Amino acid sequence: MSNIYQPDLMTITKVIQEAPGIKTFHLKFQDEEVANNFSFETGQFGEYSAFGAGESTFCIASSPTRPEHIECCFRETGKVTAALANLTEGDTIGFRGPYGNTFPLDDWKGKNLIFIGGGIALPPLRSVIWNCLDLREQDGRFGHISIVYGARSVQDLVYKREIEEWNQMENVTMVKTVDPGGETDDWDGHVGFVPHVLENDFKPDPENTVAIVCGPPIMIKFAFEALERLGFKQEQMVTTMENRMKCGLGKCGRCNIGSVYVCIDGPVFTATQLAALPNDF
Amino acid sequence: MKTATLNKSDIGKCIDLLLQADLRVIAPRLQPQVDEDGPDALEVLTFTEVKSGEGHQVGKGLLPLNGVKEFLFAKHEPLFAYEKRGKKIEIIPVHHEYPQTVIIGVRPCDAASIASLESVFSDANAGFEDPFFTERRSRTTFITYSCTAPDSSCFCTSVELSPDSAKGSDLHLTEIGDGRLHVEVITKAGEAVAKQLQELLKGEGDQATREKAGAEVTEKLTRIRDSAPIMDWLMDTANFDDEMWQRLGEKCIGCGACTFVCPTCHCFDIVDENKGSKGYRVKIWDSCQFDHFTLHASGHNPRDWQYKRYRNRFNCKFKIYPEKFETPGCVGCGRCIRACPVNLDITEYMAEVAHKATNPNAIKAE
Numbered sequence: 183m184s185n186i187y188q189p190d191l192m193t194i195t196k197v198i199q200e201a202p203g204i205k206t207f208h209l210k211f212q213d214e215e216v217a218n219n220f221s222f223e224t225g226q227f228g229e230y231s232a233f234g235a236g237e238s239t240f241c242i243a244s245s246p247t248r249p250e251h252i253e254c255c256f257r258e259t260g261k262v263t264a265a266l267a268n269l270t271e272g273d274t275i276g277f278r279g280p281y282g283n284t285f286p287l288d289d290w291k292g293k294n295l296i297f298i299g300g301g302i303a304l305p306p307l308r309s310v311i312w313n314c315l316d317l318r319e320q321d322g323r324f325g326h327i328s329i330v331y332g333a334r335s336v337q338d339l340v341y342k343r344e345i346e347e348w349n350q351m352e353n354v355t356m357v358k359t360v361d362p363g364g365e366t367d368d369w370d371g372h373v374g375f376v377p378h379v380l381e382n383d384f385k386p387d388p389e390n391t392v393a394i395v396c397g398p399p400i401m402i403k404f405a406f407e408a409l410e411r412l413g414f415k416q417e418q419m420v421t422t423m424e425n426r427m428k429c430g431l432g433k434c435g436r437c438n439i440g441s442v443y444v445c446i447d448g449p450v451f452t453a454t455q456l457a458a459l460p461n462d463f
Numbered sequence: 464m465k466t467a468t469l470n471k472s473d474i475g476k477c478i479d480l481l482l483q484a485d486l487r488v489i490a491p492r493l494q495p496q497v498d499e500d501g502p503d504a505l506e507v508l509t510f511t512e513v514k515s516g517e518g519h520q521v522g523k524g525l526l527p528l529n530g531v532k533e534f535l536f537a538k539h540e541p542l543f544a545y546e547k548r549g550k551k552i553e554i555i556p557v558h559h560e561y562p563q564t565v566i567i568g569v570r571p572c573d574a575a576s577i578a579s580l581e582s583v584f585s586d587a588n589a590g591f592e593d594p595f596f597t598e599r600r601s602r603t604t605f606i607t608y609s610c611t612a613p614d615s616s617c618f619c620t621s622v623e624l625s626p627d628s629a630k631g632s633d634l635h636l637t638e639i640g641d642g643r644l645h646v647e648v649i650t651k652a653g654e655a656v657a658k659q660l661q662e663l664l665k666g667e668g669d670q671a672t673r674e675k676a677g678a679e680v681t682e683k684l685t686r687i688r689d690s691a692p693i694m695d696w697l698m699d700t701a702n703f704d705d706e707m708w709q710r711l712g713e714k715c716i717g718c719g720a721c722t723f724v725c726p727t728c729h730c731f732d733i734v735d736e737n738k739g740s741k742g743y744r745v746k747i748w749d750s751c752q753f754d755h756f757t758l759h760a761s762g763h764n765p766r767d768w769q770y771k772r773y774r775n776r777f778n779c780k781f782k783i784y785p786e787k788f789e790t791p792g793c794v795g796c797g798r799c800i801r802a803c804p805v806n807l808d809i810t811e812y813m814a815e816v817a818h819k820a821t822n823p824n825a826i827k828a829e
Contacts, residue, residue: 186591187542187733187746191552231744233545233552234737238760259760274552398761425765426757428733431591433583434749435730436757439765440700440778441786446589460703462775463765 186431189231189276190216195251197271200340201333204302205267206243206255209277221280222246224287224313225306225422225450228279229430230254235265239427241449242280243305245312252277255305255340281430282449285310285394285420287317293392294325298405300376300397301333304340306422306449307396315354325391328355330384332376335364357384377404381412388413395421399463406453419453423463439463465648465657466668472642473663475516478567484659487562488513489534491520491527510534510566521568522608522638525617526796530573530726531566535599536580540746542595542733547740557743561598565656567606572619572796574607574631576726582788583729595746604652607632610680616797618686618810624795626684627677637673645673686810690781692820693813697782703774707815712770714805719750721799721807722776727784727792730756751775777812 196208211217222242229237238260244253258267269275287310295314299307311329318324329348333339339358349356358371359379365371372379376397380386386393393414395405402421409419425437425444432446440460442448456463469477481488490513493506508524510531544555577600582588584596610617610626619626629635633653636644645668648654657664696702722728732749735742749756752772758764766772784792793809800808 184592185542185556185594187593187744188554188556191554193550231735233547234735234742236735236744237733257760263760272550274550276552276554398759399763399765424759426759428731428749431593432589433591433593433729434732435751435779436749438775438779438783440703441783443589443787458700460700460778462703462771 187278187429189229189237189278191274192252192277194269194271194273194275197269200255200342201338203258203267204255204338204340205258206253206340207266207269207275208251208253209275210251211277212274221249222252223280223284224310225285226280226282227430227449228254228277228281229427230256230266231276231278232262232265232269233274233276235262237276237278237428238262238266239430241306241309241422243308245309245316247313247316255302255308257302278430281445283447285313285422285450287313290314290392291323292325293390294327296328296330296386296391296393298330298376298380298393298395298397300331300401301338302340303396303398303401303424304331307331307394308341308344310394311348315351318353326353326355328357328384328386330357330359330376330380332359332361332372332374332379333364334361336360336366336369338364355384375404376401377408380405381408386412388415388418391418393419395419416453416457421451421453421456422449423451424449425463465654466670467646467648467657467664468639468666468668469636469644469646469660469664470642471522471638471644474521474567475519476663477660478513478516478519478521480659480663481565481567481656482513482515485563486659487564489531489564489566491524491568492518493520519568522611522636525610525612525614526570526573526798527568528724528798530576530724530796530798531569531605532576532580532726534564534566535577535603536584536596536729536731537746538748540595541743542746544741544743559595559598561602564599564603565606566603567608569605569607569632570610570796571607571624571626571628571630571632572617572794573726574605575624575628575791575794576796577605577631579727579784579788579790579792579794580729582784582790588788604633604656605631606634606636606653606656609635609637609677611638611676613680613684614797616800617684617795618797618813619795620681620684621687621690621810621813622791622793622795623690625677626680627673637676639669639672639676643669645669647673687814687817689817690813693781693816694785696816696820697778698786702819703778705819707812707819708774709768709770711807711812711815712773715752715769715773715807716805717752717754717769717772718804719752720802720804721809722750722752723748724798724802726794726796726798727780751779773807777809780809781813781816
């Protein structure tokens with residue numbers, strides 16, 4: 183009898199403190215057979231357990247083009263994330279997944295890509311950013327890649343080193359911003375909310391371009407509105423939803439938006455798909 | 464279809480025969496609900512495991528409080544045990560018993576709900592099979608019993624069922640007068656159970672009297688009869704923001720009673736029950752009526768008002784189940800109406816939606 187609720191065990195091989203209260207784990211499967219059989223695609227998520235506290239849902243923050251380990255990144259906000267944050271290198275966590283659909287990379291061939299994220303929403307984008315950068319490196323299948331990322335303050339930015347790495351790359355435009363009041367004296371990025379900076383400072387050309395947005399629901403809403411004013415059509419806008427989940431398997435009944443279950447029908451949706459859903463997110 | 468007759472007074476003997484065949488038998492009984500020893504112990508009709516044919520309430524009373532859901536989808540289900548040893552974790556499978564079970568005295572509404580639960584927990588849903596449900600389901604046989612006295616909360620005829628429906632049944636019993644029951648063998652599992660009861664089953668049934676008896680009871684149900692326009696109306700996402708939801712849903716206090724007594728509600732939580740370095744990961748019943756049910760870690764809550772949570776429940780019954788799982792979300796048992804502490808009545812919503820759906824030009828209430 184195969185138990186869909188039983189996680190595989192993973193060892194934390196590295197812990198990175200990304201920002202106050204935000205950590206990245208590098209994870210490796212303990213069972214060799216599980217490790218060999220595991221594969222995922224960008225956009226998918228997992229259920230991560232801290233035994234004794236329970237499970238939390240995070241995306242897989244690493245790229246499938248870099249399969250030596252998987253990464254997750256989380257903010258300490260509740261019981262499970264607090265228990266996870268207490269773990270250190272060598273400790274064991276549980277993992278179920280990968281679950282959900284994936285970013286439609288095949289549809290993006292030959293197109294320019296703009297990734298737009300806020301705060302702790304960069305991890306899901308980071309997976310697809312590295313995936314696209316690595317594939318472009320291999321065969322040039324995507325055009326120009328831009329990243330617009332912001333957080334409340336400079337210290338709240340996650341993946342600070344990678345932001346600098348993207349900043350240095352040719353064919354990548356890195357636009358970074360912090361909310362008003364969150365800047366420091368030596369801050370060299372923009373000051374302003376992500377949708378505002380996107381519309382008024384970056385002003386991307388919608389021609390042959392796809393915009394991938396991830397953030398809290400309110401940011402997604404304003405970013406989509408800004409993109410529409412810039413001339414983007416709904417089918418050029420993609421997002422990934424972060425509804426609360428327990429099972430990840432379409433059974434526990436809490437991540438639905440109308441008849442759509444984010445865990446099995448998502449988490450990746452186009453703006454066209456979201457517009458057809460009831461106003462329940 | 465094979466039919467037979469059975470004396471109503473032999474049901475106790477039927478239970479004894481099933482027990483003798485080493486089957487676990489679950490039947491409605493009057494169970495004390497307050498203090499078992501107290502003088503005022505309130506006895507409530509409840510499905511419970513029985514050890515003899517005495518004291519059963521099959522065919523008596525209307526609906527047991529609990530329905531059959533908990534015998535397929537446990538209220539509290541240990542999924543596995545774990546033990547922490549330093550930096551390592553050991554996962555220990557939990558041994559579950561799945562005895563071959565017969566549930567007798569199931570009313571048609573409850574029997575119809577089984578297919579709905581199955582559509583969620585079986586691998587037909589996204590390829591993921593919940594083995595705890597399917598193992599129990601495959602070992603459970605349902606002996607159903609047509610209703611004779613529906614009450615004012617019953618509305619099975621509004622959801623395409625009837626008080627004598629054999630949908631979801633393995634072996635179906637209907638009273639045909641003179642203390643006799645018409646027996647219908649519906650499935651192979653029902654046939655196997657009928658074999659165990661062979662010595663009590665006589666000759667052939669009386670199909671004509673059975674149809675007539677069913678039709679007479681159906682006449683007693685007078686709530687709205689056509690729920691077809693409800694789903695169409697709900698499918699229009701503009702109606703998700705209709706003023707009706709807030710107006711009718713305002714009195715809901717979010718206690719969740721309706722969801723716990725509902726035969727098709729299937730929401731659950733997954734939690735760790737921990738003691739020291741050991742514990743169990745457990746699946747427990749949850750309710751979409753609770754305010755933290757959809758609360759995001761960020762503090763954002765898509766269903767931040769109670770009426771939105773009630774709106775979700777109504778949509779789940781009449782749109783999400785039929786659209787996503789292709790099974791009925793409501794079987795008209797009326798338990799949610801009887802259990803509601805503030806008399807919130809789902810058929811009031813149904814009637815209003817049906818009215819809106821068939822009178823699209825009606826002026827909205829202020």
